[in-house]
Amino acid sequence: MEHTPPQFFHRGPAPIARLTFFALLSVFLMVLDARFRYAEPLRQVLAIAAYPLQQIATAPFVALARAREFFSSQADLREQNALLRAQKLRDAEDLLTLQALRAENESMRRLLAAKEQVPGEAIFAEILYAGRDPFSRKVIIDRGVQHGVQTGQAVIDSSGVLGQVTRVQSLLSEVTLIVDKDHAIPVQVVRNGLRGVAYGSGDGTTLELRHMASNAEVETGDVLVTSGLDGLYPRGLPVAKIAKVERDAAYAFAKIVCLPVAGTTRHHQVLVLAPAAGTPAWSSESDRPKKGARAKRSARKGE
């Protein structure tokens, strides 16, 4: 006891011991987060602590945007008005046919007794800022759990699919963009209905349509829409346009590079779509191959 130093010199554990402790704790948290997604509750608590600071940091920019909107000149407004009028006229034609088509579609669906895909309530949101994580492509939007956002919801802007909600906080949520490396989206070529899966590429600006045979019928300029097979994205939303197709006989698959249609312009307004009905159409009771079907078919063959 007499050899212990006086309290004045007491400085706690050695720095290397502290570093080891905190490093191990970090690694533990990272494994929890990356492998098991167990870190969410702690993240929620910290998010609430960081929220006021985030608000303070973004407030001047929001105020600036509001002010710019308020003071936009009359000429700008008139020009915009004219543009919108023209756009409206052009859209009116589509809209009219759309109504007819929707009615027709509904009756056909009823005929098929298919489950009606009721479009639920979509949530309007604004992009606050791009995620400050250079290793992934995410944006933060200003709607969270309190507004009814759930993980897995699709997010679109006026031109196409932007991404999906991957993490929700109480007042904010994170949207992983379709160009993120870890993001995959099932798509369909509009021209011929060919299905595939588009993955975000490493560079963060393009998508890649992988696992398509090198003789697959895709061309530059083909439009890809969601096929809805994943039960997350509703069917038929524009996703990307094929920018380049490289066919090399040495490889089994073609290298197809696509450019996303959404998010190219700085759209700050986005729409969080209602969760898609979890069951794809084919699993509904009426479409399931019935027990008697095979027997009937064989009977028909026999005829």
Add this chain to the structure above:
Amino acid sequence: MAANPQHILLPVRVSFMAASVIAALAFNLLPWQDLRGVPDLLALVLTFWCVHQPRKMGIGIAWALGLLMDTANGALFGQHALAYAALAYAAQGLHRRILGFSPWQQALHVLVLLLGSQLIMLAVRMIAGGTYPGASFFLGSVVCAALWPLASFILLAPQRRAEEVDETRPI
């Protein structure tokens, strides 16, 4: 350093340290459109206080602030925490050595420390399967280190006394 006489500084105020850290954190949370070359001011301020006040700022606080950064940025939980803890350890270990140099030479030391912490983050994210952000990822550290002399001037300002020549005063 010889041309620049050492002044005896006033004791630091913990409230000022806290305010500077919070201001740096708020800067880091600004909505940047493009992140290339944006300095991580929180790392800079942490390094500064670890070098100048190693008994008041340390690995534990740096780690906690790192966690806060991870949450706000939606990064891997613990990535910034690990990098900042290592940064604080290195800065505390080198604080006597660093303070012996002139401000620009100090900045070179700080550059190495900041690049090291970014390398840790890069390594962690590559293992976790992230996108390689390109060499411009490290540009932020260079900008940060270039800001070191300015940061030293600003953050030490409250501790300087009024420069009045008084030959009769002992200190």
